[in-house]
Structures are given as structure tokens and as C-alpha cells.
Amino acid sequence: MPLKTIQMRFINNKIVLTFCFMFFLSAIMSAQEIIKDSAVVTVVKTSSNQKLKIDGVIATVGDYIILDSDIDKSYLEISSQGGSVKDITRCQMLGKLLEDKLYAHQAIQDSIKVTDSEVKSMMDDRLNYMAEQLGSMDKVVKYYKKNSEEEFRTYFFDILKEQRLTSEMMKKIIDEVEITPEEVRNFFKTIPVAELPLFGAEMEVAQIVITPKVSDAEKQKVIDKLNGFKKEIQEGSSFATKAVLYSQDPGSRATGGFYKMNRKTPFVKEFKDVAFGLAEGEISAPFETDFGYHIIYVEKIKGQEIELRHILLTPAVSEESLNEAKEKIALIRKRIVDKEITFAEAARTLSDEKETRANGGALINPKTQDARFELTKMDPSLYSQVSNLKENEISAPFMEDEQGKKKFKMIIITNRINEHTADYAKDYIKIKDLALKEKQIKAIGKWFDEKIKETYIKIIGEYRDCTFTNNWLKK
Template sequence: MLLKKLQLKTIDYKLILTMCFLFFFTSIISAQEIIKDTVIKKPVEIPSGHKQKIDGIIANVGDYIVLDSDIDKGYLEISASGGSTKDITRCQMLGKLLEDKLYAHQAIQDSIVVSDAEVRSMMDDRLNYMIQQVGDINKVVAYYKKNSVEEFKTYFSDILKEQKLASEMTKKIVDAVEITPEEVRNFFKKIPKDELPTFGAEMEVAQIVVEPKVSKEDKQKVIDRLNAIRKDVLEGSSFATKAVLYSLDPGSAPNGGYYKMTRKTPFVKEFKDVAFSLGEGEISEPFETNFGYHIIMIDKIKGQEVELRHILISPTVSEDALKDAKERITNIRNKIVNKEITFAEAARTESDEKETRANGGTLVNPNTQDTRFELTKMDPTLYSQVSNLKDNEVSQPILNTDDKGKKTYKLITITNRIDAHTADYAKDYTKIKELALKEKQITTISKWFDTKIKDTYIKIIGEYRDCNFVYNWLKK
């Protein structure tokens, strides 16, 4: 039964993460605010089967409060997203809200800081998402029963700050959990043979990438453009506005180029080297990475953490350069097909992709950090490129455009296929380690709640004291 218990725990953990994601985007958690002794004039409509409650404070966690209407909003949001609420009790919903409040409360005790810049960035993302769903910000304002956009933004910024505190606290707990090979081995040994998990069909893939050559003149045009932007900012223009207008980085441009990072954040080395060489308020000279050319401005430095904004501009690739790149990669393919060179050798000597060429072009799965890709979980674009390939067949040259608009040509081949199979410790160590780590993280979070609940002021009012919570919120 060990695996079944693990699977149940994993499902519970995934449910928690899913709900966190849902709450993060739809914001059902109320921020701390002054509550007047009044009753809502227009009851919130909730799904059938759940009785309407008179609004008021039903719980305190440290300095945070939970309102009865927060639970109703939870049902509304889940229902609006197409989920079923019939199996979710008010006690379960309250339990989730209490967890989030305790995370946020403890984040403050641990001196975790969420900056105004982060909240503004989150605000922009959430508002854009909401407006895309309903088409008008005034509908969003009306949904949250606020009188104006400004009133809503003030209210919503408190919600987002609380959510970010909870998210950072959760991350701090989980990131601190490590697992040893011995723990992984013991975890696997405890699973009965008839309960071992089955892993789906997988494949290992390798690629060769050829980048079109950009002329010195085109590179200089980008450098000159970034220098002009830098000059404007130094003379008083807004870096954030320039990033929104000109940056080609889709991950940060809508937020004014904003990123928060430490030396462990997975950015390319060249970017981190420049970021950590600057002081607050400084703007870098243009510099190059494999994504293009950047300038960086430092907003804040907090210990080992840096808040920055950046602008990315890539040189335009000419049609002649694309044609030359296609000819080059076609010649490489011909040599492989004619057995003049192996795919792995060609990758090591001819590929322009630094990350894969040392390993003979072998791709690393970004979700698992190993070389296997499960077919049912593979990126759709990659799957479409390899699904019709036979073993050791080399694809025709593929023109690839990434999310930043950078164009390259590549060849792909399947180097190994793994059929669906029962878990094997030696062959599936990475996946087994992931399961073992997840179980340890769940246990660590549970212990964290047990400890912090004892040390925190918590009060639950009225009928909710009869709830059977997962954690000991009532301190019985």
C-alpha cells in the first residue's frame, strides 16, 4: 500500500499546487483589511448545495483574517473555471485559506520582502489576464464590487502581495529539502513489487543547430540603437517604458523588462556577470548573449538578490544569411546520411548550440533534467518534429523560430526509444528520485505546519470549530 499512499499524497500535493495556481491567477484570497460590522446587502451567488453565509471574520492567523465570503469566492472561482465544487466542503476550503495565511504570516516573520516593483509587475500580468477573459476592466471592478479602477487596484495589490509572500515562503521550505542516494534507495525498496509504478514510452533525442551569420553592420545597428536608448534613459526617459516598446524578450517586456534574480537563477552566464557587476541605478553598456544584445539597469540590490530591468534586441537575419545556413546544414546532413561522419561527431564539430554539442547533440528534458522525453508529456513542437522519424533517421533541415524571434536551422534524430515499463531502479533512477523527493517535501511541509501552528496566534470562530482539518488549526 506504500505506493498507493504515496500516490494519494502526491495527488493531495498536486491539488494544493493546482489550487495555489488557481488562486494566484483568480485571486480569491482576501487581503488583510478593516472589517466593519455590516452584512453584505447583495449575497454572493454560490453553487447549489452550498448555503449562503452572513459575512464576517471566521478566522485569524497571526495578523491576517479570513472572511466567510472568502470561501464563497473560492466556490465561484472554481466553478467559473469549469471545476466541480460538489466534493469540496467549506471546511476544506477554509483549511486551504488558513494554510495560505500562515505561509504569508511566517514569511514576514522570516523577513521575506516583496517589493512594490514586484507587486506592480504581478498586477500588470493579472489585470491583462482578467481583461483577456472578460474583455473590460470595468467588468473586473464590478465583479469584485469596487467603485473604481483605483480602488480595485489598491485592494488587489494587497492580495497580490500576500500571495507572493505565501509563494516565497513555500519556495523557501521546499527548496531547502534535499535527498540522498541512500534515501532514494530506501524509498524504492519499500515499494512492494506489485505496486511499482509504470512509466510511459520515452525517447532520447539529439539535434544539430546552425545559426545564420549576422553581418557586422547589422550587429552594429543593434548596438547603436541600444546606446541611443541608454542615452535617453540617462537623460530622464523611463527604462521600463523603453523595455515595453522595444525589448524582444516576451517574458519581461510587458513588465517593463523586470526580473529578480540571484546567482543561482538559471540565466546565461554573460547576463549574470553583467548584472552582478553593476550598482543600484547603473545601466550597462550593450553586451551580447546567444539571445541577442542587451542593456541592464539595476533597480535594487538586496543582499545576494538583484532586481533589474533589461532590454533585448536581436539583429535582423537577412535572407542571404538564412540561405547560407540552410546550405550549410544540408551539407552536414548529407555527410551523416552518407556515413562520412556520425550524428554525434557532427554535433560536436559543427553545431552552433553550446548547450548540446559537447554531448553529441543530446537534448536534456527541462522538466526532469535527464535525457528522456515521455511521449505523452513532450513539448508539442518537438513531438511534431520527431513523431514520424524512424530510429537513427535524420530529419530534413527544420527552420526553427524561438519565442524571441531568433531563427535557426536544425537537424533532429532519435537516438534511443524506451517502451512503457515497470519502474526499474537503475534505469529510472531520476524519476524515482523525483518521487522520493516529492514525498520528503510533503513530509517537511507537514512538519512545518505542525510547528508553526503551535507558535502562531490562531483563532477559528463559530461552526468552523467543528471542522475536521488536515492540520491542527484548533490546537486540540
């Protein structure tokens, strides 16, 4: 039976994770209000004296309420994201909203802190994205049926704060769950042989990288050019314009070199050290990273976050240096083929890639943090390089050009694992991940059972006839 069967076995018992990630963004659309416990459904009379419900409170969780219109907004949000809502009932959607409110309510009880500056930063990112998708900020305001951008920002701030509280509370529950090797073993033993998951074909890959040397003269050319940019900007030129015209960073060039970052943002250490050492309005001296040479201009400092612009220039590599690197990697390959040295030994002593050198050139899968790459999920560029190689066959050297930085590589498949039924010894990491997910699901289910008992929860009107997975009605 496929892996999905194992993963879904307990999810079917708790709606919390069934919808948790699929609908997480729907929290953006959910209205948040703080109430005492007196809200009622609003109705008007039609010409036939029948009552027609317009909107109103349908549920209360602690200090939070849920409106009937929140369900409609959640449907709209899922549809706008390209999801299907045909099999989702209003009762199921209400169950998801109840979960979100309970997470947020309990986060406040547990003194989980979400700062205003944190929410405002999130809001700026979301609004920029939304304005880009819809065409303008005015269209975003109109889409959400608000009278002004200020009114929308106030509304949206509350929504994002609740969403952040929800995610932090969920993270706190999951982070406290740990699993022992004994529990992993017991989990595996409970899976019937006929239901063991099937894992796809995988391979382990290693590489050797030779980087052409850049002359001191070329480095100095780039440094002088960046110093020239700095002087012109200090005299009144636009940093953003310079970045658009000259920066060799494809990720930020179109936006004038703009980045927003904090200490945890995954930038290289040298870049972060310089960025966080600058005062607001200051421009750095040229400095070097693995990508080339940069200058940074700090536009704003907002608490632990900074907004900056940078210009990246990569020194040119001479034809002579390229040929030297090409000859060097070809010679290394010949020595390996002639069995003078192993691939792993060559990687440790001769490769220029420090990230893989210590592991004998072995690549680590960034998604799983182990050495295996599943073929169906492998990066297309890597797959194209290894798909035709046999086990322990070394590829011919080839050149890569990443953001203007040329380097030569050769790759070897050190281990090929065919599609197979789960094996405890061979697939321990994957099995551990499955066992941990199951334990996390149980922990969340237990948390809901306990907190529902402790929290004031009220469901009004027709929704009391819903059949919920969680005991919201406290029967």
C-alpha cells in the same frame, strides 16, 4: 498501478498539498485583516424575527482573520479559473484558507521579508492581466465591488502581500528538504510490485545545427539602421512606435518592445548586461546577441527591477550563404552515414549550436533536466521531426526559421525507451523526484502539526463541527 497512486498516497493524509496548488490563486480573493481578538459575526433581524448572518469572522490564525465571505470568494475564484467546485465542501475550503493564514503568520514570525516594491511590481503585472481579461480597469474595480481604483489597489496590495508571504514560507519548508540515494532506494523498496508506476515511452535525441554565415556588410546595414532609429528617437520620435513598426521580436513587438525584468529574468547574458548598465532614460548603442542586433531604452528603474523597450533587427542571409550551409550539413550527414565520423563526434567538432555541442549534440529536456523526452509531453514541433525515425536513424537535413534566423538541422534518436514499469536503475531520476515529493509532503505535515500547537487559532460557530485533516481545533 499508475504513478498517480504513489503521488497521492500521502497527499490524502494531508489536505495541505491536495488543495495547495489547485487553489493557490484563490489567495488573491481572500480578505486580510489584522485583529486583536474581538471580532464577531454580524447579524440582522428579518421581518420574521429570525437572525440572518450577513458576514463575520469565522476563524482566527495568529494575527489574521478569515471571514465567512472569504469562502464564497474562493469558490468564485476557482469557478472563474474554469475549475469545478461541486466536490469541495465549505469545511475543506476553510481548511485551505487556514493553511494560507498559518503560512503567512509564520512567515512574519520567521522574519521572511517581502518588500513593498516587490508587491507593487506583482500588483502591476496582475492588474494589467486582469484589465486585459475583463476589458478595462474600471471593470476590474466593479468586479471586486470597490468604489475606486485607489481603494481596490489598497485592498489588492494586502492580498498580494499575504500571498507572497505564504508562497515564501512554503518554499522555505520545501527547500530545506534534501534526499539521499539511500532514502531513494528505501522509498523504491517500499512500493509493492503491483503498485509500481508505469512510465510512458521516451526517447533521447541529438542534433547538429549549421547556421548560415551573415556577411559583414549585412551586419553593418542593421547596425546603421538601429543607430538611425536611436538618433530619431533622441530627436523626439517614439521608441514604442519604432518597435511596433520595425522590431523583429514577436514577443514584444505588439507592446512597443516592452519588457519588465530583474537579474533573475531568463534573458540572454548579453542583453541583461547591457540593460543593467544603462541609466534611466538612456538608449544603448546597437549590440549583438544570438537573436540578432538590439537597441535598448530604459524607461524606469524600480529597485532591482527595470522596465525597458527594445528593438531587434536580424541581418539578412544571402541565398549564397543559405546554399553553402545546406551543402555543408548534407556533407556532414554523408560522412556520418559512410561511418567516417560518428554523429556525436560531428556534433562536437562541426555543429554551430554551442548549447549542445559539448554533449555530442544531445538535447536536454528543459522540464526534467535529463536527456529523456516523454513522447506524450514532447514539444509538438520536435515530435513531428522525430516521430517517424527509427533508433540511430538520421533525419534528412531541414531548415528552421526562428524569429527571422534561418538554420539547418538534422536529428538522430540515440535511444528509444518503450512504455515500461518503473525500473530503479533506468528510472532513477524519476524515482528520486517521487521520493523527494513524498519527503516534502511529510515535512509540510510535520510543520503544520508543530505550528498549530504554537499558534493562537480559533474557529467560531458552525465551523467547529467540521472534520479537518489538520488539527485546527486542537482536540
